[in-house]
Amino acid sequence: MADALTRRRFLLRATALGCSAAASPLMTPMTFAQAPGENRLVVIILRGAMDGLDAVRPIGDPLLRQYRPGLGMSLESAATELDGFFALHPALAELMPLWKQGDLAVAHAVSTPYRDKRSHFDGQDLLEAGTGADVDGAQARDGWLNRMLQVLPGAGSETAFAIGRSEMKLMSGRAPVSSWSPDGRLDMSPQARLLLEEIYHDDPLFHDTSMDALAIAESLGLASDDSFGMSSRDMRAAVKAANAAGDASVLASFAARRLNEEARIAAFSLGGWDTHRAQTRGITRALGNLKDAILTLQSELGPRWEKTAVVAVTEFGRTARENGTRGTDHGTGGAMILGGGAIRGGRVYGDWPGLEEAALYARRDLMPTSDVRSYIAWLMHGLYGLDKTTLGTVVFPGLHLADDPGLLA
Amino acid sequence: MAFTPDIAAIRFGEGLAPEIAAPASVEGVLDQLRGADLAAKEFPITPLSDLYGTFAKVSTLQKAARRGRKGPDAQELSKAYKQARRELNLHLEGALAPLLSRSITTEQPFRERLTRFWADHFTVVGKNNLTRNAVPSYIEETIRPHITGRFSDLLKAVMTSPMMLDYLDQNSSVGPNSRGAKGRRGLNENLARELLELHTLGVGGAYAQGDVRQLAELLTGMTTEISRGFVFRPKIVEPGAETVLGQSYGGGPPAVEDVMAFLDDVALHPDTVRHISRKLAVHFTSDRPDEGMIADMADAYAATGGELMAVYEAMLHHPFAWSSFGQKVKQPVDFIVSAMRVLEVPPTSLRQFNRSKRRAYVTGPMTAMGQQWFRPAGPDGWPEEAEAWVTPQGLAARIQWAMAAPSAIFRSLPDPRSFVVAALGDVADEKVTFAARAAETRREGVGLILASPAFQRR
Structure with missing residues (x-):
């Protein structure tokens, strides 16, 4: 009977993000699962469709400048040249030392299976669901990072952290995960806690979420039992923290601190990629944030950087040609950025399809020649020892893994 | 569950208020939409078109400051520009007080809810230093007057609003074969795509990339000017007819009526x-x-x-x-205004909130709850699903606000035992009623009631 009840609750909670199986922190001390090894994975979702052809420019192809006369493609790129054919966008120049030491790589001409309708929101849903295009992303019940946790031996509720305020569907699902924003706090008197638990008792969503919130806030030292809580002065101080909490370096720093403790997996989002107009300005800013995130992770992870893989993925790429307003519209193939000491960097992975019109997808977008999921699956294989069958059926159902690209150092 | 006045006030209104009667019937809810818009009159917000003059002035000062930045008057010019910009922003940020006051005191709360619904459906974000705080003015002029009319009229108002044309880049889109393109400028697909995907057909709708492209061509000419608002520019209209969703539009001399004909059609698709x-x-x-x-x-x-x-x-x-009562979770803005409504925060206090108090009590906490005031991440607006809001970090922020804000705003708080009735009426459950009695302080009692699922859900 108890089992049946537990199971039912388990299923009821299956779709909510951050539904950890942690028991009430009032009843039992927080228990930490044994961490699944020392390797760390950070997933950064670039929301809004990063222009892969601008972030990692195929400067060796003269068509690039022809297609994009107004996007600054002909600027001097000696400082960010990668391999004689590709160059990083100048906003990523500070990542060049990582490239040179083999801690930065790119997978180019990649995409999810999403095609043709070019909707950000459907594109992101499919990216996070990690399914094939035959499954409606919005209908998917869980995300691929959560499904990986479901098969990862030794994973506990503090193994994976979704960071920030925006929903991270790639981490939602049956496996317990933690979810928090760097500015979060929870201050209540012991009596108020008991009463709150009582009030939430019959509402599974509020109950489970509040238990998670209490457990996380406590374990991070962000909870007090101050029965006076926040004064109006504290509320003003909280605004400052709230304003900074979305910054790339603050998100990355929070991630690094978790990864220096029990966590092995972290995910957060960076926005600002939807550069329909005046792209040069917009993407410089967005790439600067991505650069900050990667460098913050490197500096704050210390020696653990060597065991870390960072993957930055986006829902799709943008048009090969600039549009009429010095920007680019929604496209298909794009780029994925990989960093970390665990990565075999200093190279651009993938089959380059070329930019001739006939080689473009729908004569408009960079042709995707590989699936982002395949690269991520190989990373999981290398970092966590997950076998190909599990990866192709459970984590990314229906994915045919391409040959091992050898992403890991 | 069937209709009760309390449920009507909570589901289709801004929640209960001690001194305001809940609607007595379903027709009572609809009647709120049938008379004049009382709250808009009592708490005015500047409509966008009344700002065009100020926009023009600030923009002229900015240009002068930029031109003269190396001249002898550089400091003066820069000061004049910054002063004008500051005045504009202070004025626009001040819209928070009337916005909250409407929700707190209105006897037509369904109007407020529908206004927010449609403002979200037609999400815009102010992208430049003039418009960054102008979204309430857009809503006032473009959304609010149309919420009880025809969808096509609302759609046409939005598609000719400077805020939408700027937000989704239509302003700079030019027909590539038009005279105005001069072989250099061209199309931007942004508005055309979202018009089909978000505003009308929906992403599952019967359209393809070709329709997006054709619509982008059809929409050329729809632009704005800072001092005048909507301007149709025949010179940049793509020549020839366009076929969108199987129907042909235009082909004659450039005319805004071609776009309007499409909007009329797509509104009824x-x-x-x-x-x-x-x-x-x-x-x-x-x-x-x-x-x-x-x-x-x-x-x-x-x-x-x-x-x-x-x-x-x-x-x-x-x-x-x-x-289906109780299946929705209030968004942060709905949570905060409904709490302020039952706490009876007086409009005079709201008017006196300075910037730091507005941020500390309202916009900062809303950001922590996941809803940055008038700045959603994309044109799809705010999420609907309960799971998107009730996250550990989002719920923690709601609890923090419930426990802290009422006592920060008021010197004395109501007795939780009566507050539970005022806040929840006939949807109060035993557990909340018990907690209201058992709390150690008024502050926590009120906080627990506001944090309860009974108050958070609708």
């Missing part, structure tokens, strides 16, 4: 009818709404040519509107 009906149902009743109710709403839409009153009527008269 079966996919639009369905998409709009479903979206309203999701927002007001359930993340998984009853298909029968959506069908009734869609029928009413189709039968009246998109009269929104008829669609609301169909929704409210369907039993699911009441039986």
Whole structure:
């Protein structure tokens, strides 16, 4: 009977993000699962469709400048040249030392299976669901990072952290995960806690979420039992923290601190990629944030950087040609950025399809020649020892893994 | 569950208020939309077109400051520009007080809810230093007057609003073969795509990339000017007819009527009818709404040519509107205004809030709850699903606000034992009532009631 009840609750909670199986922190001390090894994975979702052809420019192809006369493609790129054919966008120049030491790589001409309708929101849903295009992303019940946790031996509720305020569907699902924003706090008197638990008792969503919130806030030292809580002065101080909490370096720093403790997996989002107009300005800013995130992770992870893989993925790429307003519209193939000491960097992975019109997808977008999921699956294989069958059926159902690209150092 | 006045006030209003009667019937809810818009009159917000003069002035000062930045008057010019910009921003940020006051005191709360629904459906974000705080003015001028009219009129108002044309880049889109393109400028697909995907047909609708492209061509010429608002520019209109969704538009001399003809048609497209009906149902009743109710709403839409009153009527008269009570979780803005409504925060206090108090009590906490004031991440607006809001970090922020804000705003708080009745009426449950009695302080008692699922849900 108890089992049946537990199971039912388990299923009821299956779709909510951050539904950890942690028991009430009032009843039992927080228990930490044994961490699944020392390797760390950070997933950064670039929301809004990063222009892969601008972030990692195929400067060796003269068509690039022809297609994009107004996007600054002909600027001097000696400082960010990668391999004689590709160059990083100048906003990523500070990542060049990582490239040179083999801690930065790119997978180019990649995409999810999403095609043709070019909707950000459907594109992101499919990216996070990690399914094939035959499954409606919005209908998917869980995300691929959560499904990986479901098969990862030794994973506990503090193994994976979704960071920030925006929903991270790639981490939602049956496996317990933690979810928090760097500015979060929870201050209540012991009596108020008991009463709150009582009030939430019959509402599974509020109950489970509040238990998670209490457990996380406590374990991070962000909870007090101050029965006076926040004064109006504290509320003003909280605004400052709230304003900074979305910054790339603050998100990355929070991630690094978790990864220096029990966590092995972290995910957060960076926005600002939807550069329909005046792209040069917009993407410089967005790439600067991505650069900050990667460098913050490197500096704050210390020696653990060597065991870390960072993957930055986006829902799709943008048009090969600039549009009429010095920007680019929604496209298909794009780029994925990989960093970390665990990565075999200093190279651009993938089959380059070329930019001739006939080689473009729908004569408009960079042709995707590989699936982002395949690269991520190989990373999981290398970092966590997950076998190909599990990866192709459970984590990314229906994915045919391409040959091992050898992403890991 | 069936209709009760308290449920009506909570689901289709801004929540209960000690001194304001809840609607006595379903018709009572609809009656709120039938008379004059009282709250807008009592707490005015500057409509966008009244700002064009100020926009022009600030922009002229900015240009002068930029031109003269190396001249002898550089400091003076820069000061004049910054002063004018500051005045504009202070004025626009001040819209927070009337916005909250309307929700707190109105006897027509369904109007406020519908205004927010449509403002979200037609999300814009102010992208430049003039418009960054002007979204309430856009809503006042473009959305609010149309929420009880025809969908096509609302759609046309939005598509000719400077805020939308700027937000989704239509302003700079040029017909590549037009005279104005001079072989250099061209199309931007942004508005065309979102118009089909978000505003009308829905992403599952019957359109393809070719329709997006053709619509982008059809929309050329729809631009704005800072001092005048909407301007149709024949010179940049793509020559020739365009075929969108199987129908041909234009072909003669450039005319804004061609775009309007398309907007009239797409407003009545079966996919639009369905998409709009479903979206309203999701927002007001359930993340998984009853298909029968959506069908009734869609029928009413189709039968009246998109009269929104008829669609609301169909929704409210369907039993699911009441039986699904409690399935929605309030968004942060709804949570905060409903708490302020039952706490009776006086409009005079709100007017006196300075910037730091506005941020500490309202906009900062809303950001922590996941809803940055008038700055959603994309044109799809705010999420609907309960799970998107009730996250550990989001819920923690709600609890923090519930425990801290009331006592920061008021010197004395109501007795939790009476507050539980005022806040929850006939939806109060035993556990909340018990907690109201058992709390150690008024502050925590009030906080627990506001943090309870009974108050957070609707």
